[in-house]
Amino acid sequence: MRRLWALIKKESYQILRDPAAMLITFVLPPILLFLFAFAVSLDVKNVRVGVVLEGDGPAAQDLAAAFEATPYLRVTPARHREQVESKLVSGELKAFAVIPADFEARLLEGQGRAAIQIVTDASNPNTSTFTAAYMQGVFSGWLQSREGAGPEAAAIRLEPRFWFNPELQSRRTLVPGAIAVVMTMIGTMLTALVVSREWERGTMEAMLATPATMGELILSKLLPYFVLGGVASAGCAFLAVQVLGVPMVGSFGALMLISAVFLVPALGQGLMISTLSKNQLVAMQLAVMSGYLPSFLLSGFVFEIQSMPAFIQKITYIIPARYYVSSLQTVFLAGDVWPLFLRDMASMLAVGALFFGITRLKSKKGLD
């Protein structure tokens, strides 16, 4: 026990002196959190759109005014389609609506005939979907608010209710995801880099020659990172709630427990990478490819996992961040849903066992 303690002390000093470790633990996390809070936004607002008013009827002008009064749209008025079409190509406008010269006649005719046309720049399909839906909303809202619009239309009305995130701020779902990215960097990338450096420099072999057992060595290497990860997750949660305005519906204890469990597969993956590569540059690339990138491309907080092709969905099952993101979003936005937490934690521990198992097999061979 005293030997283990001495080893842990040695490793901790080494981390505190390492500029790479300090950079990854203290500089990158706040930068990434802020970027995910501000730069990566799926909230469509202040969209630049054109409104082409081809006629001069009072209803047409009223509708054009309704578009301009909408806070989420920034309207460029025009009289001819040609004026806005080229701006769609250059990217200055994301969409335009055409209110035709015979707009009044089309309105009276009713019966589902197209009264206006909405053209979007679908080179970014997601924005295009939202912009079109938004402009259609302006149009139907305007129709309903008109005086003497005739009998109420027979229609099936959908009443949307967004639970856990009623204002639909993408930041509230992205920042918890960013915490998973940060924790993957600390757990996997940092461990992979540092331990592979020990192999590269031969200090690992030197340590193996001491009376310390393999288990003690590995434990002493991982425990300081475990503590570092715990501190980082508490720091990230503080930033998210106090600075970035993410609510914390669940309990802090649950958050820390989930984070601790996540560190098991994350550290296991870092250790596995360093054992397999034993070379800093290769370890760095492997850690980026198998840890960092999947933690935000395949973990489901930006891109929906269920929408991916089946073979990629299968890959996501061994990405620990997938389970961590699911629980993190829940603890921040929905509360303590223990059945979900237990399921996710069991999955993370299973993936962790797999990584440690592979490491053990490989490191035995290395010593023979």
Added chain:
Amino acid sequence: MLGRLLASIRKEILVFLRDPKVRGMLFGLPVMQVLVFGFAATLEVRHVDLAIVNDDAGRWSREMISRASAASFVGRVVHLDNMEEFSARLARREVLLGLHFPADFSRDVALGRPANVQVVIDGRRANAGQVAFSYMTAIAAGLGLELAGAEPQFVTPPQAEVRHWFNPNLNYRWFMVPNLAATLSMVIALMITGSSISRERELGTFDQLLISPSTPLEIIVSKTIPALLGGGIVGILVVGVAIFAFDVPFYGSFALMFAAMFPFILSVSGVGLLVSSLANTQQQSMLGVFLILSPTIMISGFATPFENMPEWLQYIGQASPLKHFLLIVQGSFLKSMPAADVWSNVWPLLIIAAVSFTTATLFVQRRLQ
């Protein structure tokens, strides 16, 4: 002087091509990344799980449910008895959204009154939820229109016709895969230049460069050539994958796009050399590259629209070479962007290249003295 420059360029290219790791990085990794991320990185919504709570026994809720179940964005459909059960399922993330039909739904439809359906969506998956909701709206509107056509007592309001230009079926890969061509080309160019000087320093060959007659500018130029080569090859390779493997249409001008790629890689290489001249070891330069790469990609509009960012961040984003080149690539693939519009994105690249190159040369010069 030209002979000396050519000789050092030749040396850099040889060093670059002889390393098997570099060759793997050039050809293997990008193709793999495009295939995985091209398929995985989609904001389209398909096969999501839908829950139904139906308090209505009539015909119209059944009609609506069967249409929703048949839609391609819906995967599994779960029928639940009450809202308590539904909220537990939603909290456990077992479904993305649920439809709740009130008891008088079919009666209201039959009487020609507006009939309400509650759509409850998991806000933790805000984007997928919103997209799924807009698909659901289209289904409800389609059913409403058919009702109006079939039975004369119904009135349907005038509609807005929607056209999606450049990508009529809203295929997300047409957006993502060309973006990957630009991004991967940048990653390679940054990694090559980022480790070029620090590698020599770690190996001790930088001292040999110091005593050679080469000027800092010559060193910089010769170290840029492999990045131009590598970034260019990867860019062309991924554009090929986009066109042939992902069937993304290319309407613009190849010549214009590849001409714009030159100042793009140049501006990226300047940044990479700057990082490399500051780092003492390869590990430091790799971390430096990593530190620059993530923010540059995030503020460029690679995954989420540039215009969604707050204004102050958009000003900072102008300094990202990727931001300008992404517009050129997207425009060239889908919009057949005219030369004038390409040029309006090229001159910012030229400015960034001039600034990053001058700074890098100054730093290398300082390091040399």
